[in-house]
Amino acid sequence: MLTMKDISKRYELTSNQTRACWDAVSPLLVDYIERGPHNAVLVSEEAIFILDRMIELRRSGLSWSACGDKLKKEMTDSTENTPQTPPQLSTNENNLAPNAEIISIFKEQLDRKDEQIEELLAQLKDVQMRALPEHSEGRKSRWQYLKAVFTGR
Numbered sequence: 001m002l003t004m005k006d007i008s009k010r011y012e013l014t015s016n017q018t019r020a021c022w023d024a025v026s027p028l029l030v031d032y033i034e035r036g037p038h039n040a041v042l043v044s045e046e047a048i049f050i051l052d053r054m055i056e057l058r059r060s061g062l063s064w065s066a067c068g069d070k071l072k073k074e075m076t077d078s079t080e081n082t083p084q085t086p087p088q089l090s091t092n093e094n095n096l097a098p099n100a101e102i103i104s105i106f107k108e109q110l111d112r113k114d115e116q117i118e119e120l121l122a123q124l125k126d127v128q129m130r131a132l133p134e135h136s137e138g139r140k141s142r143w144q145y146l147k148a149v150f151t152g153r
Helices: 004-011 015-032 045-059 064-081 097-131 142-151
Strands: 033-035 041-043
Touching: 004 015, 004 045, 015 033, 015 041, 015 045, 015 064, 045 064
Parallel strands: none
Antiparallel strands: 033 041
16 A cells, blocks of 8 residues: 555655645545545555556646546546456466467557657657757857856857
8 A cells, every 4th residue: 555655755746746646636546545544545556557647647748637637538438448357368278369469469559659769769859959059169069058048148
């Protein structure tokens, strides 16, 4: 079970950020919340995937409330599109086809994530190159350029 302090440390959030996150995500965590000593809020380990997605959305630039709304929509969409029972890996040798199907789905998702990472790294490099000009003879160095930007000279 995770306490609010554990969540703050895990995601490197301030207490105010943790409260804002909690206000946005708590309706989605009703099944994963318990009360501990002194009425402390305890979140079960199963809720980590929800918190991870919440932080991922927040770090993409959305507000806490927008993150909560989007996460709620994602969760309702995923429960409508999937069967009620989660797929289980089979241990029977005669029934390995579903396992192969699940593995192929995970591989496709992993490939898409790898492509997204490559695209984002390329965008980051492009932004870095535009933000700070390269050093060459007769031109200011990056540090001189930054100093001029900050000092207004």
